[in-house]
Amino acid sequence: IEYYLDTADLAEIKRFSHCLPLRGITTNPSILAKEGKGLNEVLAGAAEILGPNARFHTQVVSTTVEEMVAEAKALDAMPYDVVVKVPATEVGLAAIRKMKQEGIQVLATAIYSAYQGFLAAMAGADYLAPYVNRIDGMGTDGIAIVADLQQLLDANQCQSKILAASFKNTRQVTEVMKLGIGAITVPTDVMGQMLANPAVQPAVNQFSTDWQGQFGSKLSYE
Numbered sequence: 001i002e003y004y005l006d007t008a009d010l011a012e013i014k015r016f017s018h019c020l021p022l023r024g025i026t027t028n029p030s031i032l033a034k035e036g037k038g039l040n041e042v043l044a045g046a047a048e049i050l051g052p053n054a055r056f057h058t059q060v061v062s063t064t065v066e067e068m069v070a071e072a073k074a075l076d077a078m079p080y081d082v083v084v085k086v087p088a089t090e091v092g093l094a095a096i097r098k099m100k101q102e103g104i105q106v107l108a109t110a111i112y113s114a115y116q117g118f119l120a121a122m123a124g125a126d127y128l129a130p131y132v133n134r135i136d137g138m139g140t141d142g143i144a145i146v147a148d149l150q151q152l153l154d155a156n157q158c159q160s161k162i163l164a165a166s167f168k169n170t171r172q173v174t175e176v177m178k179l180g181i182g183a184i185t186v187p188t189d190v191m192g193q194m195l196a197n198p199a200v201q202p203a204v205n206q207f208s209t210d211w212q213g214q215f216g217s218k219l220s221y222e
């Protein structure tokens, strides 16, 4: 699975880059606005941390086909491995078809149903981003929609990869990863929760206490 962080926070990217083989980061206009940094600054900083092979999924902000395609060309020309995120709307799908004619890597975003995702795959999107938590928040089942979308892709021999997005808890991440999808992007607070089970540190501390009580600071192979 390709594992991404859904953030533009360079300190958090650095923090998790030490313990995880991150494929890259995903951003959207809201994430960049929250960080208050321009795309150039974020990508340059992230590339320095993650190295030259990192992949960056970054979203267009234009609203017409022509403008989206022009924006995608500019993003594609950046000196990084950029995948252009395009909302999977009627206009977005038309833009995706043109971007694929130009050989641009595309992720279809803002996917709220399996069939919407499948249409984006037919338009040629390389990645599909269903919004698990936002779907859950609407009273529907985000995980079931990801499962349905993967089934549609498999049944119709589509090569597009699901990059599952929008998570608020570790259960959603675990359930989605059980489906064998191609990629996932996890926000940093949920990433932190995965490593913060309150039982873990006391268990580790107990090992130290027991060992030191018997052997002091000697290592076991001495």
Ligand code: E4P
Binding pocket: 006, 026, 027, 028, 109, 129, 131, 133, 134, 165, 166, 167, 185
């Ligand atoms: C992908 O990057 C999506 O834009 C993002 O995961 C949405 O997440 P949210 O629902 O937490 O805003």
